[in-house]
């Protein structure tokens with residue numbers, strides 16, 4: 301058997317492809333950004349063709365750098381930005397509209413209307429989610445309402461709905477496989493995570509025809525085989541998970557109580573709760589961490605919409621930095637006597653606040669405030685928000701006396717300053733792994749272990765290696781002061797203040 305596995309990581313701002321060898325080493329990578337489309341304030345779209353092109357481009361580069369061809373691949377794993385909605389024509393394969401991205405807020409009023417009808421508890425009980433425009437269901441309903449003829453075609457079984465994984469698999473397999481995995485399904489607002497099926501009652505509330513939904517599989521399963529004409533070889537797709545769940549797997553957070561946080565465009569913390577479907581009292585999400593061999597492992601999730609995106613705003617919006625890594629150097633030089641807070645609610649506030657109408661705010665500016673204080677405020681905002689999530693997790697789920705250790709990854713985890721400040725503000729250790737590409741690693745693990753190229757979960761977990769442990773070193777009084785200042789800033793930013 302050929303000894304390579306390909307992970308496709310289709311993210312919000314770029315697509316990546318990574319080739320791993322049989323020893324779990326990265327031997328080739330490719331990455332391609334694609335345009336973000338902002339048709340109106342609060343709307344975010346992607347062109348599905350641009351997503352597809354960026355994926356194929358990345359795969360081509362990764363294979364070339366690994367000096368192999370598609371025929372050398374034993375299996376493919378796919379991981380993807382979650383919740384983003386694509387609807388395409390079953391006969392032509394053409395999308396009927398741009399993809400509506402997870403960040404898009406266009407269904408905010410519809411969600412409010414559903415809430416006013418008292419429907420949130422029903423959605424939460426069945427899906428573990430909340431009525432927020434973040435999730436796929438209301439975006440799909442919007443497309444069926446707004447694209448001419450869409451609902452009739454969907455009812456006639458002529459349209460397919462998918463998250464990005466389904467769309468890519470459909471195209472990679474030459475329209476032979478219409479599937480998704482349990483983790484992606486669990487983000488749609490129409491999938492019943494207790495009964496493990498699309499939920500008829502929720503579908504009828506949102507007027508979504510069941511005929512347009514993909515089959516839901518375990519994360520390690522047979523998702524189809526790539527089409528020779530499209531891909532250059534027939535390779536089985538054997539692993540699929542939403543990107544945050546794939547990072548949970550890549551971080552080997554397999555035991556209940558283990559928690560990871562990924563710092564990319566946004567930040568997503570997942571706490572493994574094992575077979576327990578914990579209902580949050582703190583407005584966290586109950587979601588599927590992974591499903592293997594017919595058994596679901598659940599997680600509590602805290603989702604923050606803006607993390608690295610605040611650094612991008614400093615670079616591209618304010619233009620006070622030239623590149624992301626400068627923020628750490630600047631933050632280290634910031635005046636400790638000037639407490640400046642940035643609440644980065646650029647697209648509303650996620651967990652645990654869920655305020656889609658809130659907008660970003662800066663507090664504590666003086667004549668002496670400069671780029672260094674802005675940089676520190678942007679990086680600290682990510683740490684404070686993580687603290688809010690972990691505090692909420694502690695309220696929802698007790699893990700005996702065990703000390704909590706946070707495993708981190710994503711682009712921002714490269715910043716030593718941020719990770720040290722995170723440990724300081726959490727008052728808990730923060731572990732950064734040796735392989736920082738944990739999302740792709742998780743997808744590769746699902747596919748490679750299924751094809752027998754890599755070991756199973758236990759050995760994989762033992763192979764997880766720490767690159768650096770950041771230990772808390774901040775004085776307790778200073779921490780308490782800073783946290784108080786943050787809570788005050790958040791209160792003043794929320795629309796209910």
Ligand SMILES: Nc1ncnc2c1ncn2[C@@H]1O[C@H](COP(=O)(O)OP(=O)(O)O)[C@@H](O)[C@H]1O
Nearest residue numbers: 311564565608609611612624625710711712715
């Ligand atoms: N050294 C750094 N310090 C702070 N932020 C960083 C650093 N390196 C990257 N970032 C931020 O991390 C994000 C990129 O992370 P990545 O995991 O690639 O995101 P995504 O998958 O969401 O596109 C960007 O928003 C960037 O601003």
Ligand SMILES: O=P(O)(O)OC[C@H](O)CO
Nearest residue numbers: 311312381382564565566
């Ligand atoms: O593409 P990322 O890494 O920003 O992740 C996006 C999340 O999956 C949204 O829920």
